[in-house]
Amino acid sequence: MLKDITLGQYFPGNTVIHRLDPRTKLIFVLLYIIALFNAKGWAANGVMIAVTLLSMAISHISLKNIFKGLKPMMFIIALTALLNLFYTQGTPIREGWIITWEGIERSVKMMLRITLLITGTFLLTYTTSPMALTDGLERLMNPLKKLHVPVHEMTLMMSMALRFIPTLIEETDKIMSAQKARGADFETGNLIERAKALLPILVPLFVSAFRRADELAVAMESRCYHGGEGRTRLKQLHFTGIDFVALFLGLLLVAGIFVLKHYGL
Amino acid sequence: MAVLSVENLTHTYSVGTPFQKTAIRDVNLTITQGESICLLGHTGSGKSTFVQHLNALLQPTSGLVKIDGEDINKDKYTRRDIKRRVGLVFQYPxxxxxxxxxxxxxxxxxxxxxxxxxxxxxxxxxxxxxxxxxxxxxxxxxxxxxxxxxxxxxxxxxxAMRPEILILDEPTAGLDPAGSRTIMENIRAYREKSGATVMIVSHNMDDAARYAERLIVFSEGTVWMDGSPEKVFARTAELSEIGLDVPMAAELAEALRRRGIPLEGAIYTHEQLLNAVRRAGAVPAC
Incomplete structure (x- = not known):
């Protein structure tokens, strides 16, 4: 049940996309999002769909996995579609109806945009390990250090948080099993009863999270960790030819979408 | 009188993802009332996955778990009731x-x-x-x-739930020897007084030799051996091949025999060793 959460999950692989520098992928996703929000017409949206499907095919991520990730977002997507459907001015599809042709078009495009947005970012986390992702992020934000932004600390916190998501999920699973073995019931009862039933999970979970944080801090200090100053890395990031190709394609995508926008397509 | 039987039980984790892994494969077992069982196996041999099927915390990918002939996974009521009849104490409870x-x-x-x-x-x-x-x-x-x-x-x-079958996953992990001994003695006393079946998951061979009448050895997700301590501990070489030891007493007895001291009978607990050594006349009785 809890194991099915795909948020931020990494699917190991050895495709071209897996091997790209994480910085390239981060910039590419940024360009992709810029392109996505400027894709107004059907032609431009078609291009975005094609690019997304192509990236999925190259990285060997199946539609099934994408759908699994989209499931928790379904409510937001449906709500956006409904709002756009009923609150768009234009020509009604039939005399006296609220629903307009423009509303239908807009709600379809909004659904498409949110779906593509989520899919694109999922492709990033599916193909990049959390470590590589935060490493890339730190390098990209390096210039901000000049402005005394604590970039290293921020990315360290992020990578630790990502690192502990699976651990905490596993822990929650274990505690849930243990309490279920003692007859706990999380599925029936009214709202208050169910909230109360969560207490036997939350108390041990918090206790162990604090214990883990404490142990981690001690382990880091005993290995002389003292922040980002002068720290070297096991895995150095290097741009290679394929990264420049990917970035060029990303820029090309943005340029293409802007051209299509100019012509109203 | 509860009889728990497991038929062709197989469990696969994360079916259909790159992390797919079969933890236990085609396991067949019957556990009757009042038995004292030790489930042995190397880390990752599927012991913990197996015991979670016995009270319906995990559902089989294929196969059946039955109590008194009835499928425990029939509906959510049988799945709830089984947790009262089969008590499971997890690792580091x-x-x-x-x-x-x-x-x-x-x-x-x-x-x-x-x-x-x-x-x-x-x-x-x-x-x-x-x-x-x-x-x-x-x-x-x-x-x-x-x-x-x-x-x-x-x-x-x-x-406190008075289970008919009590399963404990590594009850002594991380405790000092004195603490371990008390807990094992407590469990033994509980079994004698209540008549419950007790199953202990462990990789401590000395505990297994001392407290269990039946040993079930798991290796790579299947039942590698199922029998009395004498039978299992006689296969020293094969046990070490699957990453397990024999009890210290059995090892010592084997070494003494190699040096020409004739020790009689099966030896796998300290008491048996001591008695055999006395019988062989190697040590004066104190």
């Missing part, structure tokens, strides 16, 4: 304590069974007695007690 007082934590299971209040109190006192939790601790917070005491309270929490 002290991490599941959550109540404000020791007594309340032990009472959590019986309370979930919707028992009357005085019955719950009886059971809490009885379970605490079995595991050596003193009444003076009842109003303390379980979180401020020592590791060994927490472990005892957690085990009492399961015993």
């Amino acid at each position: 002290e991490y599941q304590l959550f109540e404000e007082t020791v007594a309340a934590d032990i009472a959590y299971g019986p309370k979930n069974m919707k028992l009357p209040k005085d019955e719950i109190e009886d059971r809490v006192r009885e379970a605490a007695g079995f595991t050596g939790v003193d009444v003076s601790l009842f109003d303390r917070s379980p979180l401020e007690l020592s590791g060994g005491q927490k472990r005892r309270i957690a085990i009492a929490g399961v015993i």
